[in-house]
Amino acid sequence: MGLAGLSLLMAASSPARAAELLSEQRARQALDPWYDAIFLGDPAAVAGVLAPEYQILRADGTAHDKEAYLQALPKHNTRATFSDIVATGDDHIMVIRYLIESDQVADGKAVRGTSPRLSVFRREGDRWLLSAHANFAPVK
Numbered sequence: 001m002g003l004a005g006l007s008l009l010m011a012a013s014s015p016a017r018a019a020e021l022l023s024e025q026r027a028r029q030a031l032d033p034w035y036d037a038i039f040l041g042d043p044a045a046v047a048g049v050l051a052p053e054y055q056i057l058r059a060d061g062t063a064h065d066k067e068a069y070l071q072a073l074p075k076h077n078t079r080a081t082f083s084d085i086v087a088t089g090d091d092h093i094m095v096i097r098y099l100i101e102s103d104q105v106a107d108g109k110a111v112r113g114t115s116p117r118l119s120v121f122r123r124e125g126d127r128w129l130l131s132a133h134a135n136f137a138p139v140k
Contacts, residue, residue: 019088019095027087027096030121030128039079043070051122051129059115060139062107074106083114094121094128102137109139 037045047070054066064072080102087096101114115137121128 019090022087022089022094024085024087027085027094027098028082030094030130031082031085031096031098031119033128034119034121034130035080035082038074039076041073041075043073046070046073049127049130051124051131053131054129054133055131056133056135058106058135058139059137060109062139072107074104074111077103077105080104089121092123094123095119096121100137106135106139111135111137111139113137 034049037049040046047066050066050069052066054069055063056069057063080100083099083101085096085098087094089095096119098117098119099114100117103112105111115135117136118132118134119130120132122131123129
């Protein structure tokens, strides 16, 4: 009886489901539409891939919510490339860490080279919306 109770208690206190490792192809279903919109630089397109709760934090400490970010979109000089993509999640949320090689100007400062990023997406209908983005690129 005590063993059954302990098993029940352990089951109740563990998470409902564990995040699974996702394929790079699945991660790109979230990353690519976001980056396509950013590369275009059109605030309306970018707004369509950002969740209302969106926040970005850069390596130099600058940060924006969705509204502020749409007023200060980075300008990309070349199309970025992604590598070392590792994604975890499920059908509703995806956390992706990766490297990105970019050449852009963000908040008036140059951001060039390869740097780590961490992005959190959540699914809304048939789209992945970016909720949070940590950009570890050195800002010059």
